[in-house]
Amino acid sequence: xxxxxxxxxxxxxxxxxxxxxxxxxxxxxxxxxxxxxxxxxxxxxxxxxxxxxxxxxxxxxxxxxxxxxxxxxxxxxxxxxxxxxxxxxxxxxxxxxxxxxxxxxxxxxxxxxxxxxxxxxxxxxxxxxxxxxxxxxxxxxxxxxxxxxxxxxxxxxxxxxxxxxxxxxxxxxxxxxxxxxxxxxxxxxxxxxxxxxxxxxxxxxxxxxxxxxxxxxxxxxxxxxxxxxxxxxxxxxxxxxxxxxxxxxxxxxxxxxxxxxx
Ligand SMILES: Nc1ncnc2c1ncn2[C@@H]1O[C@H](COP(=O)(O)OP(=O)(O)O)[C@@H](O)[C@H]1O
Ligand SMILES: [Mg+2]
Numbered sequence: 001x002x003x004x005x006x007x008x009x010x011x012x013x014x015x016x017x018x019x020x021x022x023x024x025x026x027x028x029x030x031x032x033x034x035x036x037x038x039x040x041x042x043x044x045x046x047x048x049x050x051x052x053x054x055x056x057x058x059x060x061x062x063x064x065x066x067x068x069x070x071x072x073x074x075x076x077x078x079x080x081x082x083x084x085x086x087x088x089x090x091x092x093x094x095x096x097x098x099x100x101x102x103x104x105x106x107x108x109x110x111x112x113x114x115x116x117x118x119x120x121x122x123x124x125x126x127x128x129x130x131x132x133x134x135x136x137x138x139x140x141x142x143x144x145x146x147x148x149x150x151x152x153x154x155x156x157x158x159x160x161x162x163x164x165x166x167x168x169x170x171x172x173x174x175x176x177x178x179x180x181x182x183x184x185x186x187x188x189x190x191x192x193x194x195x196x197x198x199x200x201x202x203x204x205x206x207x208x209x210x211x212x213x214x215x216x217x218x219x220x221x222x223x224x225x226x227x228x229x230x231x232x233x234x235x236x237x238x239x240x241x242x243x244x245x246x247x248x249x250x251x252x253x254x255x256x257x258x259x260x261x262x
């Protein structure tokens with residue numbers, strides 16, 4: 001059995017505690033993610049998915065509970081976590097190779113090793129020939145590939161992805177999904193992947209974790225027992241999809257009802 005990589009126990013997150021604009025985002029969240037696992041987080045908009053990811057990233061602190069990575073309490077951001085957001089955060093003034101090299105330079109990796117690593121990552125994301133291009137000349141999908149390569153550059157223990165394909169068109173998105181599966185199979189990075197797409201979550205994940213409407217708790221965990229590559233038309237796939245959509249719809253309705261009462 002693989003060891004536990006991320007362990008969340010009794011996590012609570014209150015924004016602006018004691019203030020008039022206090023928000024209870026997360027309430028008593030418990031989740032263990034094992035080494036090498038690909039876990040998707042799904043839930044209604046505003047339920048606390050990004051908040052949880054930010055806490056694992058070390059950018060926010062839980063107001064109660066224990067959040068650990070590799071057996072140690074998470075106290076801040078670190079190079080052991082690679083992060084990819086929906087909006088590509090590339091440096092527009094730097095070429096693709098320099099964008100990918102960013103973390104390696106900071107870490108003081110020697111130049112030849114940097115170059116070897118960049119070549120490897122460029123091949124992994126399929127952007128050979130674009131090493132010298134500037135971000136503005138790349139499509140959305142290509143920029144997101146560079147962002148993934150940059151997150152992988154210093155070989156982090158885990159990958160945190162927040163709706164990374166949310167802004168991409170359907171065709172580009174399905175190619176990115178296939179590539180991410182391939183990258184995961186090659187690197188076995190423990191991955192937390194926030195999405196609002198049920199289909200995306202089933203295509204990618206070992207487990208799909210469904211959050212309740214805010215304040216977030218875990219409503220249900222779906223273990224996806226399907227070999228890769230997965231097909232959206234497969235009857236078992238459709239079965240998972242119906243089950244997850246049904247459960248998610250209940251939470252979305254609660255969110256809508258709560259907002260009506262405001
Ligand atoms: N920095 C913040 N300050 C105050 N409230 C916040 C902050 N970030 C998020 N929230 C609130 O916390 C709740 C959960 O937000 P978020 O984690 O972004 O949801 P999700 O990613 O699931 O859409 C929302 O009600 C949001 O408005
Ligand atoms: Mg979010």
